[in-house]
Each structure stands twice: as structure tokens, then as C-alpha cells.
Amino acid sequence: MKKDMKKIYRKLILCLSMLLYITTGCNKTKEKIVQQEEYMLGTFIQAKVYDSNKTKAKKSLEKAFKRVEEIEERFSVNIPTSEISQINKNAGIAPTKVDEEVIYLLRKSTYYSKLSQGAFDPTIGNLVQLWGIGTDHAQIPDDESLQKALSIVNFNDLIINEEKSVVSLAKKGQRLDLGAIAKGYAADEMKKNLIEEGVRTAFLNLGGNVLTIGSKPDGSSWKVGIQNPFTTRGNYIGILEVRDQAIVSSGNYERYFEEEGKRYHHILDPRTGYPSNNGIISTTIITNQSIDADALSTAVYVMGLEKGLALINSLADTEAVFITNEKKVYITSGLEEKFHLTNGEFTCEKR
Amino acid sequence: MKKGDKWIFLGVGIFVILSFIGFKLYEIKNKGVGQKAIIKQNNKIIDIVDLSNTTESRFWEIKGSHGEYNKIEMRNNQIHFIEANCPDQVCVHTGWIQDAGTIAVCLPNRVSIEITRDETMTVDDVAY
Numbered sequence: 183m184k185k186d187m188k189k190i191y192r193k194l195i196l197c198l199s200m201l202l203y204i205t206t207g208c209n210k211t212k213e214k215i216v217q218q219e220e221y222m223l224g225t226f227i228q229a230k231v232y233d234s235n236k237t238k239a240k241k242s243l244e245k246a247f248k249r250v251e252e253i254e255e256r257f258s259v260n261i262p263t264s265e266i267s268q269i270n271k272n273a274g275i276a277p278t279k280v281d282e283e284v285i286y287l288l289r290k291s292t293y294y295s296k297l298s299q300g301a302f303d304p305t306i307g308n309l310v311q312l313w314g315i316g317t318d319h320a321q322i323p324d325d326e327s328l329q330k331a332l333s334i335v336n337f338n339d340l341i342i343n344e345e346k347s348v349v350s351l352a353k354k355g356q357r358l359d360l361g362a363i364a365k366g367y368a369a370d371e372m373k374k375n376l377i378e379e380g381v382r383t384a385f386l387n388l389g390g391n392v393l394t395i396g397s398k399p400d401g402s403s404w405k406v407g408i409q410n411p412f413t414t415r416g417n418y419i420g421i422l423e424v425r426d427q428a429i430v431s432s433g434n435y436e437r438y439f440e441e442e443g444k445r446y447h448h449i450l451d452p453r454t455g456y457p458s459n460n461g462i463i464s465t466t467i468i469t470n471q472s473i474d475a476d477a478l479s480t481a482v483y484v485m486g487l488e489k490g491l492a493l494i495n496s497l498a499d500t501e502a503v504f505i506t507n508e509k510k511v512y513i514t515s516g517l518e519e520k521f522h523l524t525n526g527e528f529t530c531e532k533r
Numbered sequence: 534m535k536k537g538d539k540w541i542f543l544g545v546g547i548f549v550i551l552s553f554i555g556f557k558l559y560e561i562k563n564k565g566v567g568q569k570a571i572i573k574q575n576n577k578i579i580d581i582v583d584l585s586n587t588t589e590s591r592f593w594e595i596k597g598s599h600g601e602y603n604k605i606e607m608r609n610n611q612i613h614f615i616e617a618n619c620p621d622q623v624c625v626h627t628g629w630i631q632d633a634g635t636i637a638v639c640l641p642n643r644v645s646i647e648i649t650r651d652e653t654m655t656v657d658d659v660a661y
Contacts, residue, residue, distance in 0.1 A: 221643050226645060385658065391660070392658055406660050409660065418632075429660045
């Protein structure tokens with residue numbers, strides 16, 4: 183009898199410990215979320231790290247944000263001492279010595295300018311200033327100033343000398359603006375820094391540019407909503423599932439001003455000088471690196487549906503979602519399993 | 534199988550079923566609860582409010598040290614910037630937010646509203 187009881191106890195303990203294992207097995211909450219937010223790069227940056235070691239996560243976040251600060255000091259056109267401001271000041275006068283990361287970003291910029299045949303152009307600075315969209319002096323420019331600004335937008339005038347680490351703009355008054363690519367680069371650098379610090383799960387959001395590290399703590403994909411361009415923020419038309427990837431959207435719905443019932447948004451067409459107007463009102467790019475998604479989302483927005491889709495389909499590991507003003511959603515073939523349309527007002531077309 | 538074993542397995546079985554039912558009940562009870570809005574100024578929390586069951590309007594006026602002004606309204610389980618003295622008005626354009634994981638931000642005045650996640654959330658964030 184005594185022996186029997188012992189056996190029973192042993193089995194009971196075994197069963198209970200299995201139970202315990204099962205219940206803890208499906209509830210992996212060992213990872214804690216550490217979050218940091220900062221107002222940088224002219225936007226709101228939010229980073230969430232999932233790690234069992236809170237102190238380590240905090241430290242890694244601080245390091246990543248420190249890196250963004252460095253990038254801002256180097257690339258911002260609003261900081262007179264930045265290397266980009268120096269290049270602008272020296273436009274048509276002299277070459278400017280720059281850091282190798284400036285070379286890298288400008289090389290990427292000209293690569294996408296060529297690829298998009300000028301739909302993306304880093305020398306758009308004067309036009310951006312002239313329209314002032316997103317500032318308190320946003321206005322429709324008069325034709326003369328517009329033509330003048332437009333005449334010196336040309337990415338071919340950006341001369342990069344990698345050997346000597348110098349950059350110059352060929353014509354006087356030319357102005358770089360890296361607003362369509364620098365945030366993407368900053369996101370990649372944040373990710374790189376976090377990974378170096380041992381972070382394996384994180385979610386970064388730089389003013390709507392999303393970059394993920396790994397998958398969610400429970401092993402599933404991150405689910406990212408695609409903003410409905412017709413309504414307010416947080417109202418999404420569909421959901422994208424991603425792991426370890428970047429998602430960047432460009433749209434007409436965020437920075438804009440209205441005059442006489444017409445909306446003037448911030449994505450300027452470097453070829454016309456006016457806000458891009460081709461039926462596309464939102465583009466979303468999914469790539470491995472945020473810098474590529476950032477540049478491409480602007481480039482294909484300006485290129486339009488047919489040319490934009492053709493460009494995306496020609497690139498490896500690059501997917502896209504296009505939304506037209508007729509509420510049609512076009513997705514590239516690689517997204518068939520990963521994109522779920524949730525808003526019945528829109529129709530999905532596969533390309 | 535011995536006679537005693539039967540009772541153990543039966544006991545454990547009942548235990549498992551009961552805990553499963555208890556767990557599900559807990560889940561159902563907590564559905565929709567805990568949808569909170571966090572209002573921050575300069576990354577400091579000003580207020581945390583429960584978004585569920587808010588039918589009547591509630592307002593916040595947030596002033597900054599350099600004359601910044603934002604007014605926030607909460608109503609019908611939603612929250613938004615109703616007024617701001619910033620030049621771009623992006624925060625007001627953002628409109629009502631209600632889904633967990635979404636943020637409305639006034640960049641110039643450094644005021645943010647974030648809806649926090651709970652069990653019922655459908656997306657982790659929105660790309661915009």
C-alpha cells in the first residue's frame with residue numbers, strides 16, 4: 183500500500199509538472215517590453231525592444247537613439263552646420279569634404295534617381311522650400327519662382343568623388359534635400375546598433391516608417407496596418423505580415439494644405455514642380471532595408487501605377503502595395519499570402 | 534493500469550478542463566477592457582485614460598512653455614486633437630484614433646496620444 187502511494191505521488195507530480203510546462207509553454211511573457219520615444223529627424227520616433235534583460239534593452243535603445251542624433255547632425259537641412267547644409271552652401275562654388283556615410287547615402291540617392299528616371303531626386307531642395315508644405319508658410323508658388331526652382335533640380339549635377347571623399351553640386355543655388363531617404367537610413371542604423379547589442383526582437387517606427395527586428399516574441403509575424411488614405415490615422419485598409427523587414431508608406435494624406443478646395447500634398451514631382459498627381463494616392467514598399475523602402479516609396483508614387491509596378495517587379499526582395507484614387511489596391515505577387523485586405527470599400531488587384 | 538492510476542488521470546483530466554474553462558472565462562471577461570489612451574507632453578505622461586465606455590466628451594488643454602497649445606477631446610471610445618496652434622496641423626488632420634497601436638502626434642508642440650495594446654488588438658502598428 184505504501185509503495186502504491188509512492189507511485190501515485192510520483193505520477194501525480196509528473197502530471198502536474200507537465201501541466202505546468204504546458205501552461206507556461208504557451209505564455210512566453212519572459213520578454214519585457216522596453217520602449218523609448220524621441221522627437222528627432224523632424225518626426226516622432228518610437229522604438230520597442232523585447233528582451234528578458236531590461237537594463238540591457240534600455241542601454242541598447244539609448245545607443246540606437248544616440249546614433250540617430252549623429253545622423254541628424256550630419257544630414258539635416260535645418261542645421262546650418264550639417265554636412266548637407268555645407269554642400270548646399272558650396273553649391274556651384276567648391277566641393278565639400280564629407281564623411282563616408284554621407285557618400286553612402288548620396289550614392290544610394292543617385293542610384294534611385296537613375297532607376298526612377300528622375301522621379302526621385304535629392305536635388306529637389308529648392309522646390310521643397312518654395313512650397314513650404316508642412317510649415318506655416320505653405321503656399322502655391324508663382325509660376326516664375328517655380329520655373330526658376332525647377333530649372334536647377336537635376337540629380338546629374340550631384341558629383342560624388344568617393345576617392346577624395348568630396349561632394350559637390352554643379353550649379354549655384356542648387357539644394358539637396360534628403361527628406362525622402364534619410365529616415366530610412368536612420369532606421370537601418372538603429373537596427374544595426376540594436377543587433378550589435380544583442381537585441382533579437384524589436385519594432386521601430388520612425389514617423390510611420392516601420393522596421394522590424396526578428397518576429398514577434400511569440401514567434402508569429404508582426405502585423406502592420408496600411409493606412410487608409412481617405413480617412414484618419416489608425417484607420418487601415420489591410421494588414422501586412424512581416425518578419426525582420428521594413429515597411430515604408432508614402433501618401434497624400436499626411437502633410438498637405440488646401441486652397442480653393444484642392445489638396446496640395448508634400449510629394450513633389452521633380453519633373454513638374456507640382457505635387458505628384460497621377461491617380462496614385464498611397465504607395466507602400468516592403469524590403470529588407472529601410473533605406474530602399476523609403477526611397478522607392480517616393481519614387482514609385484511619382485512614377486505612377488504602371489511604371490512603378492514594373493520597377494518593383496524588376497527588383498529582388500521588393501514588394502509593394504499601391505492605392506489609387508478609385509479605391510483600387512494593387513499588390514505585387516510576393517504579397518499574396520502576406521497582405522490581407524480588411525476594408526470592403528477597396529478592391530484588390532494582383533500584379 | 535492500476536485502480537489508483539485511473540483516479541489520478543481522472544483527477545488531472547478534470548483539473549485541466551476546469552482550468553481551461555477558467556482561462557476562457559477570464560479571456561471573455563477581459564475582452565475590450567484595457568483600451569487605454571496615453572497622453573504625453575515632451576515624453577512625460579500627462580494622463581492615462583480608459584477609452585472604453587466613454588460616451589460623453591472629455592477635454593484636455595495642454596500648454597507648453599513657449600506658448601504651445603493643444604486641445605484633446607475624448608468621446609465614444611475615440612480620442613483626437615480637436616485644436617492646436619502648430620503651423621502644420623498634422624495632429625488635427627490625423628483625426629479620431631481608437632485602435633490599439635495607433636498614435637497621433639503634434640510634432641512642433643511635442644504632444645502625443647497613443648492607444649495601448651490589449652488582448653483584442655489586430656495590428657501591431659500602422660505604416661503611414
